Amino acid sequence: MVTCQSCNSLNTDDAKFCNKCGAPLAPVAGPVYQNPPSYQVNPQPVYQPMVVMNSKSRGTAMILEILPGLFGLLGFGWIYAGNTSSGLIWLIGYLVWIVIGVIISVVTGGFGAICVLPISIGAIVMSAVSLNNYTKKHPELFGNS
Ligand SMILES: [Zn+2]
DSSP states (O other), X not given: OEEOTTTOOEEOTTOSBOTTTOOBOOOOOOOOOSSOOOOOOOOOOOOOOOSOSSOOOHHXXXXXXXXXXXXXXXXXXXXXXXXXXXXXXXXXXXXXXXXXXXXXXXXXXXXXXXXXXXHHHHXXXXXXXXXXHHHHHOHHHHOOO
């Protein structure tokens, strides 16, 4: 039995409040464990704070640069990467080069295309490589991986 500390009436052991006055009853002291059971706490998984909320994809930038580049349109990867000025330089520069290349090919009766084609592919590779370097210098846009 538990004695209410407010009104001294007796209550059952499992009562949390006095039956008579409603005062909260002191909990009955249970057996005291000298050594509380120890258990292994699983370490909480550490979540990396998301610094970059709208991280762009490096792969998407590469695809946007190389795929249209094969059709004569360079610079879209750059524009996607947020570097519009470089993208426009690549776009316009490459279009000018294609016009020059076509003229060279026509003037040389197609023979010049042997030179024009590797230079065109080289320009796409150059643009893609420098864009890749650009994305690595801007982890705030593309993350560190
Ligand atoms: Zn009471």
